[in-house]
Amino acid sequence: MRVKRYVVNALPEAVTMIRSELGKDAVILNTKEIKVGGFMGMFRKKKMEVIAAIESNQANPPASPQRLSNPQVEAAVEQILKTAQRSAPTAVMEPPTTSPVEKQNHSSEREQHIIDEIRDLREYMVKLSKQNTQTAAMSEHLIKLNEHLIEQEMETQWIERLLQAIMDKQTEEGSEFGREQVWEHAAKQLEEWLQPYGGSGISSQARVVHFVGPTGVGKTTTIAKLAAEQTIKHGKKVGFITSDTYRIAAVDQLRTYANILNVPLEVVFSQMDLPRAFKQLEERELIYMDTAGRNFRSELHVSEVNSLLQTTEPSETILVLSMTGKTRDMAAVADHFCKYGVQKVLFTKLDETSVYGAIFNLIMNFELLPTYMASGQTVPDDIEKFQVDSYIRQLLRSNAP
Template structure:
């Protein structure tokens, strides 16, 4: 008999390893929770110790194929073996613990162990059923559908939206009683995604807002973006624009905005705290529109978010725009969007479009947090490298060319 010991995070992980190493005839002899690692007895992590064995003459069959819609006989066999092991463990515990009374109650420790095994078995069944469904769905998809799914995964679109789109496209194929080719499928996907984005399309900075605040992490290009928008408002709309900056943390940040202000002939006020704001507003009382630059901070921190929010106080009609760079990590952008959405900030402007080929984060943030995209900025040219967000053009970037994907 071959006996092997495994240290894993959870039982399903061990089952996969056991089947690979020992084959489908292996049985689990014992499972228990242990603690490993740490330093001088502290900071130890909980792990599962699993003891498995197989008869020496048993054949090794790892079972590489995932089950279909229902768990395969091999998976059921493993689960049944675990159940049998649990029963044997309970029986052994009963033998090793002689009763002090004719009919003793089951010990708390034994009950905990049995409940732990039952929970692990339930988790294992759910895990296997999930894998079965995924594999079955994968086999059911056509080649164009698989290609579309792969494209959206590469674009880092959340699996929630990918699955929803694939399901909707599959229903569309059923209604049409045929399988779409690549061009047809891409066209239908484009139409559906544009419908999803329709409630958030054509957002813009409110024409009624006299003060517009721009917030966002450091390095996303807020200052350059403000200069682009100021040029657009001054040249194309003939409005008198003024600048306020509170970005006194970053070296040369004030000088950068002052340079743009001199080029555009726009007055600039610098504030160091919320107490300086009334004076700044008074100095720009003749301006039609005031664009305020705020300091880029680590907005994964609630404290830094609240510090910036304290600067966004104004008796004038105002709104705030969150600025995010498309070169940032999707997970980090999601955390920042969540932080600011708590304060009612719903408009977003994405920068550095020219520095990435991955666009899924835009849709993820729009659909999850209800953000309204206003502009897409790309490059450093003022005022050219900025344009209004258009759902149709964005979806084309997201899907790419059907012929070349």
């Protein structure tokens, strides 16, 4: 590693020098405000010391424009440098009323901000160059598959594992796969990963089934769909309990379905009402319990709803998630519920998206068992059991042969 120290007036000056002397792969290790010159401790000038380093095998590359072949990276570097120059802590930019302490805090915050940006950029560049190395070894069909799965929002780590598995197969068979083979092997590998989680459904042993999930994901509608299936198709005696008393209309919504399906409904306001509700429904073979949608990224709400799910009956809790939700939010909600032992998930609103990677990510990362997929507002038709093969077909669709 080659390390170099720069003493400058402001950070952007150093960035420019580092860039031209050490090249674009250099990293800033440390920055510090120092005082130089002066006479007997007086009239010393404030300067900035910047320590930068570069891996020795990359040392001293001239800052030739060809070094970064990717125009995106080049543009990002330019942007950072511009930002750095704009926010340089020069005296001219300081408002006249600012006290020296405030000034110092202010400028060190800005410097930190610039350093963070440079660090982020560096990480991004490393990631990009890794991707470039991987794509260099990939055939045009693998590149297409990669692009498709990125569009489907499958997590990078899973895409990389999938592509690697296909490349390993290629090496094993000693010839490069054609388009069809690539997609077939992708489907096969995905199936192998997902199969252990497939075919779960809702346990036939469970007499009580709770539905939990964020606001508006379709819990109540899903309960109506499933209850219709159980009463009409299987002739089961179903009962409803709702604890969703936050919104007045919520009880009415379930009551409407209860009336249509001729299913008794009990309303509970707290955990204490549960024994009474179960007593009222003791004749029922299957009880679906609706809960209020809350912001379940908050663990407090998760523990709150969990207190309503206690029962001595054989029971199961289904986490309902809408495909219109953001992947990261869904993961946060899933993470919280998994801590409370929830294992089953039901995905809704598949009709409102063409991006299906989140389902795969959630199943694989949280070992959730998918039960049903709902794809429309119509009760009772728009729901079907989760099938691994049809899900994979959906995930690989548009570009599949």
